[in-house]
Amino acid sequence: MIDASWWRGAVIYQIYPRSFLDTNQDGVGDLPGIIQRLDYVASLGVDAIWIAPFFRSPMADFGYDIADYRDVDPLFGTLDDFDRLLAKAHSLNLKVMIDQVLSHTSDQHAWFKESRENQTNDKADWYVWADAKPDGSAPNNWLAIFGGSAWQWEPRRGQYYLHNFLASQPDLNFHNPQVRAAVLDNVRFWLDKGVDGLRLDAINFCFHDAQLRDNPPKPKEKRVGRGFSPDNPYAFQYHLYNNTQPENLAFLGELRALLDLYPTAVTLGEISSEDSLATMAEYTHGHRLHMGYSFELLGSDFSATYIRNTVEQLEAQVSEGWPCWSISNHDVERVLTRWGNGNASPRLANLLTAMVCSLRGSVCVYQGEELGLTEANVPFESLRDPYGITFWPNFKGRDGCRTPMPWDDSAFAGFSKVAPWLPIDEAHKALAVTHQETDPDSVLHGFRRFMQWRAAQPALRRGGIRFLDTPEPVLAFVREHDGAQVLAVFNLSKQPQSLTLKGFEGAQPLSGHGLDQGSLELGQLQLPGHGALFARC
CATH class of the missing domain: 2.60.40.1180 (Golgi alpha-mannosidase II)
Incomplete structure (x- = not known):
């Protein structure tokens, strides 16, 4: 029988493909590497995998800058590799979710290359373009998360374009119905292939304020936010107009109508707004997203009061919506370092897994959590993350949580036979899978025991x-x-x-x-x- 509600209470294992397993010895993980380790993933007792972007991309933001939504980047393999991955996962009773980055593309996407040429081409209105102010400055005060103005001058058109992230990630104009139709058609391509779900990156960034109103300033004492460097001016504003616009609700309805044609496929939206819990409740209300997750448990506050208040606040607003919780991912410091306060013990690792997997909702578990990995120490000269390079040393970026999986204690940890794209942390080798497999008291075996036990507890999955x-x-x-x-x-x-x-x-x-x-x-x-x-x- 088809279980259309498989996602309720599911544990979703996030795979960052660059760092999972390298099979062609170029130092970067790939889709065949995921295929090779799917039996391991299935042994963890999880219900699904979520694979970070593997689409064709210049990799300025490591795949979150997509140049072709319908093709696999050669760095990761081929479309045939993805088809084999999907078939193998399904044979192991693992659902497959993929990232979809809908709000922006790479500046190397064919759409943008045409759009930037002039103001009269067929795709002239597919991105967010605006004239300069009379003095030549940007159209308004909006800022990019990765630093500086959210506007970039394009001399071909004689206009600025909007980018909420890197300048090489121009924002699509979702006010244009042709854009929405094209985006949904790209989503349909993967649904037709048989994927079971979509993790929607920055889903509240699709629409911008059509009037381009300035964001108001934020008082110094309220300048907090996940992943922000203390000196990142992005935190100096209330982001009321460059994201989370009311028009997005109708688009989520269009997206859900498409998903309804594929009864077992689900959506999981990443939400980061001025009031993320309220937005999460709104986006999962009615016929919109199946699940939403925000960053409230991805910060530094590790207290019972904070966790309780966060969950209760969401429960009070979410009504029939369904949350998805996460305490680690590819964008934040690993939880054992963030919450461990220097005590990254196996007992704490197993406790954190059990705690988050016992909350009401579904759960995203990031690769390496089952091993009790801590944040890797990546020296400045080895950094790859543009965010970290820009804000070093106050903020070291996201590379420390993205280092390769330690499969064994060999020179390159069994990840590759050549130097990997990010260095291996020596401390991770002692936590390698081969070591933990032989230790019945390891974090890995503790993770498996709890997942097996949880699967037999309906109250923890659905209650x-x-x-x-x-x-x-x-x-x-x-x-x-x-x-x-x-x-x-x-x-x-x-x-x-x-x-x-x-x-x-x-x-x-x-x-x-x-x-x-x-x-x-x-x-x-x-x-x-x-x-x-x-x-x-």
Whole structure:
């Protein structure tokens, strides 16, 4: 039987193809490398894979600058390789989700090359063009995330074009219905191939304010945001007009209507706005996105209060929508470094996996989390990320979380036989897959045990959530599905914790999840450092 709701409660394993496995010995991972390791991925007990961009691209932003949406970049392989990957994944009962970058293209895309030539060609209005101010300056004060003005002068047309990211990533003009139709046609190409889902990059950036109004300034004390260097002026504004426009809701409806023609295919939107949780709730409301995720758990705050407040705030707004949580990805410092405070222990690694996989919603797990990888130390001379190069040394960019997977402890960690595109962190070799496979107490085996156990807990996959009042550093909640309740309690510190849980005197602890188990007797809870307790109640 076809399960059209497979994505609810699914664990989605994110693969960054450049850093997964190199099979043609050019130092860069590829699609055949993913195929070769799919049996390993399936052994983790996850439900799906999400593959970061592998499309034809000049790689200025490592694939998020697409020059051809319908072809595989030769760096990664061929369309035939993708077809083989899809078939192999499906044979292992793994769903396949791919990145779709809809809001912008590469400046090497054929559309942009035509659009920039003059103001009268067939694609003249396919990108966001605007005249200079009388003094020759940019049309307004909008800023690019990667630094500087969001406007770039194009002498061929005698106009500026908008780029919310790199200058080589011009923004498409979604106010033009021809653009929307062409974008949806590209999406249809991959759906026809049989992909099971789309991760939609920067989906709230599709539309811009047609009046090009200036963004208002943001007070210094409110200049916070994920991944921003302290001196990145992007944080100096409220981004009210260069993204998250109301017209985007209708486009999401058009996108969903297309997805409905493929009943098992789903959308997962990446959302970063001034109020990301509110936008996430709005974008998953009604007939729009299936799931949305934001960056609230990808920051530095690792407290029970913050996690509870974040989830409860979303739950209060999301109504019938469905969240997707993540604590690591290819854009932020690895969670064991970010939240570990120098204590990147296997126990903490397993606790974090269990915690995020017990929240209501689906989960994205980034490659290497199952090994307990920490942030790699990448020296300036080895940086590849334009974001990090621009803002060094205050912000080191995203290369530290993108270094190659350590498959063994050989010179290049089994990733390649030649020097890889980013250096291998020596500390990662001790965490290599070959080492952890032989250690029953490793993070890898702990990850597998928990995923296997979670798969048999409907309350954790599909149930509602209710938080309990507990002091720091203890996070506690109840998941309920079809009358069955599971109590989940996590000690976020390395110090043992004791507390009373009123109303849970008859709760029966559950075993098999593989975590350092606390005890619960007559409502008295004892938790070891970085320990957890699951109980039937």
